Amino acid sequence: MPQASPNAAGRLPDASPWDGIAERLRASGLRWTPQRRTLVDVLREHEGHVTATELIARCRERDQTTTPSTVYRTLDVLEDFGLVKHGHGPGGREEYHVLPDQVHGHLHCMACGATWEIRPETGAAIVDALAADLGFAVDLSHVTISGRCRVCRD
């Protein structure tokens, strides 16, 4: 019998957005496969921003037979479920944000390569400015703005 945990009596410990992902997929007529499990395992321990290439590499560490096309397709599915969001770095390469708490855009420093999230208020300012101007409805989650961060702008 396992030792009693501080999280007593079988109650949910700390719920993760990944919990029940298998069931949620099946509920939509989709399937829970070993390949998807591998990717979700990788994502589960990787909050923040990652490139698709990095994710493929991490999957391959766990399963040597990992195929890029399968990973890309699974990322698309997970994006439909809101578990990841992708944007594009300054080179146009895909960057995934795991578990986006809320819709937000990204900043990328061309000098040091670092990435930040645009804060909600600042994002709202951008959305408002473009709505007022051209009536354009910004998809903030896909916005990556490049430039130079406070440290790198000389």
Next chain:
Amino acid sequence: MPQASPNAAGRLPDASPWDGIAERLRASGLRWTPQRRTLVDVLREHEGHVTATELIARCRERDQTTTPSTVYRTLDVLEDFGLVKHGHGPGGREEYHVLPDQVHGHLHCMACGATWEIRPETGAAIVDALAADLGFAVDLSHVTISGRCRVCRD
């Protein structure tokens, strides 16, 4: 002898930013080649936004032997001279803006695929918001924001 033109006596007609490009390249130790002339000829009659792929196709119409790598490299050179600027569409693909009158970002409608320039004031609002927030210096010319235009947002 050619008939007299309305632009009398050999004075400059309507100056183009492309005028003297050959000399400007040479002045920087660079060279004026047939391949570059082909691309400049294509760009000369193509104000606005184009994808690199379209440019390659247009060059090939004029010179069947056009090579992609040469076009991409020449576009880089022309970008250094400020004659084109590139950004990235929502799929991360390169889009070139020919003869940008001023630094500006772009909007891309995910529904109809159209592209617009962000107006100076609106661009300034974005730059200011991010400067105030994180001290980030936005490279507006590389910004492409996707979303839905007035017509497509239902």
Next chain:
DNA sequence: CATGCTAGTGCAAGTGATTGCAATAGCGAA
């Protein structure tokens, strides 16, 4: 537990873009 429908996988081919390298060809200088 066995069966069938069909979502998902792997592969190969294709597109867009970048890069190293050897051969070519501008162009400034003689």
Next chain:
DNA sequence: TTCGCTATTGCAATCACTTGCACTAGCATG
């Protein structure tokens, strides 16, 4: 005009994705 230095070119290889297709394998159902 000729010459030589070296910027450019073309090519092949490589990377980041994407897509069509035939085969595999989840999983709902009985």
